[in-house]
Amino acid sequence: MTWRCLLGSVGMLLTVVHGGPGWAGMIGNFDSRVQVDNRYFDGRLTLEQRGEITLHDRSQQVRMGASFALRQRDERGGEVRINRLFAGKRFPAAGVELTLGRTERSDSLGFYTLDGVILDWSGERLGFHFYAGIPGRIDDYRSIEGEALHGIELYFHPSGTHRFLHQARLGWQHYRDETSSDRLNWGMAARTKRQIAYLFTGVYAVQEAHFEDISGQIRGEAGSKGTWQLSGKIWQPRRPWLTFRERFYSLYARGRQSVVRGDLHYRPRKRVVWSLSGRHVAREQGDTGGGLSAGAELRGDSGWRREFQFTLLRLGDEVTGGAWFQFGKPVSSRSRVTLRTALQYQNKALYGVDRSAGAELDMEQMIRADLYFSLFAGYLWNSRLDDEYRAGARLTWYLDGYRPGKTE
DSSP states (O other): OHHHHHHHHHHHHHHHHHHOTTEEEEEEEEEEEEEEETTTSTTOEEEEEEEEEEEEETTTTEEEEEEEEEEEOSSSOEEEEEEEEEEEEEETTTTEEEEEEEEEEEETTEEEEEEEEEEEEEOSSEEEEEEEEEEEEOTTSSOOOOSEEEEEEEEEOOOTTOSSEEEEEEEEEEEESSSEEEEEEEEEEEEOTTOOEEEEEEEEETTTTEEEEEEEEEEEEETTTEEEEEEEEEEOOSSSSOOTGGGGOTTOOSSOEEEEEEEEEEEEETTEEEEEEEEEEEESSSOOEEEEEEEEEEEOTTSOEEEEEEEEEEETTEEEEEEEEEEEEEEETTEEEEEEEEEEEEEETTTEEEEEEEEEEEEEEEEETTEEEEEEEEEEEESSSOOEEEEEEEEEEETTSOOTTOOO
């Protein structure tokens, strides 16, 4: 029943698109895939359908959008997830845009859906963003769900003749679940005459009376062929438990921690980029240490692309080292192949030494300008855990004829 309802909704959206001459702007894609995956589905055959579409009626200043995912594992088992389903209207004379429905939001709380209302107003130098609704969890991300969430953010844009400040932001947020909490957040972006860019953000938890997140970033040019970046971050994880992704994040710690990082990118030739980065990590609960990363990206005239990256991180007696390689090449004007490989060594106090190696292969064929068929397969060998594998086929239709990641 749910499948028929969602497919019917998609059909109505497409009818609106083709039947209404006012819908001048349309972006989105529909992705169908069949696969076997022993990581999440015990090696069972799984059918997935994902869709994302955004419509613009420029004459009426109306915007609509939907994003969904359907997964069928057998005749009885299935699940449906709607991440976006909204409609918005812009009033140019007042500088206001009103959005109703389910949208996606990302902030210091995580990445989640919001069922409610969003109101944006922008003037010549000032603007504000108001939101209110019910937050919902998104799987595999640091996410939240609760009874209510609302907040407002104020923006200041200096005049074009200003030499330093580009934008300033100040906001307040109230979140209610089993308990209530308030947060103040701010941000500032600036640039000097010498093209040095500054970005500073922060979040203050009112009830806990501490800074939950503070970060800063400075970027500049190193001669005519290089760029540099210095960044720092101090944060306190909001929840005491680990999400799925954070279990594999080597810098994660339950207490307060800080990271200072420096990056350098050098482009000796048009199609060659070298990178080097270093970091220092200090953790309230855990060891202090640092790490180095080095990489390169090479591109050929025929469209092939190679990327290398090597990483070494040491926190006290714990060591993590790895190497990653990717090679992509067009086989013809309508097809391409991409190979990725990775090696990793870990020596952790909790479980000792773990060695792993993985490989992944993607082959893509263009049927027409907006329709692509691909085959994919991957395998991960692990000395401590069971091996993992994934393989399948995918058919993707791009409604606007644009495909992200086109061969350059």
